[in-house]
Amino acid sequence: MMDDLLGRARALLAQSATWHDLRRRLDDADLTYPLGVSGLGTLLAEWHDREAAALTDAALADELAFWAEGGSFASHLKGYSATPPAILIEQARLRGWFVKPLGSGGAIVNAPTGRPLVVRGLVV
DSSP states (O other), X not given: OHHHHHHHHHHXXXXXXXXXXXHHHHHHTTOHHHHXXXXXXXXXXXXXXXXXXXXXXXXXXXXXXXXXXXXXXXXXXXXGGSOOHHHHHHHHHHXXXXXXXXXXXXXXXXXXSSOOEEEOSOOO
């Protein structure tokens, strides 16, 4: 049952330009309530993965620099719709960038060009 719901929701995710557009489509298809918190959480993680994968290397480095310099969701241009730092760090790892997890829960990330960035306070 949940797999079918997620499949239908993923089809809507592929058609949506923004998270708010996706939520509207889910509501219109009467999928929001049946998906529940767990299903919506899965979709949100997939949304963020898609957003991170779509970034150019330069944009990914800029996003990581924002978080490394003490940025927050409240101060991000996208606000709480911003891609979480942990997902950006994972995207850097997937691209083969140097990523070294820190014991404090953060990571050192070094893009192919630029300086190493220390992104703190995150679960990686």
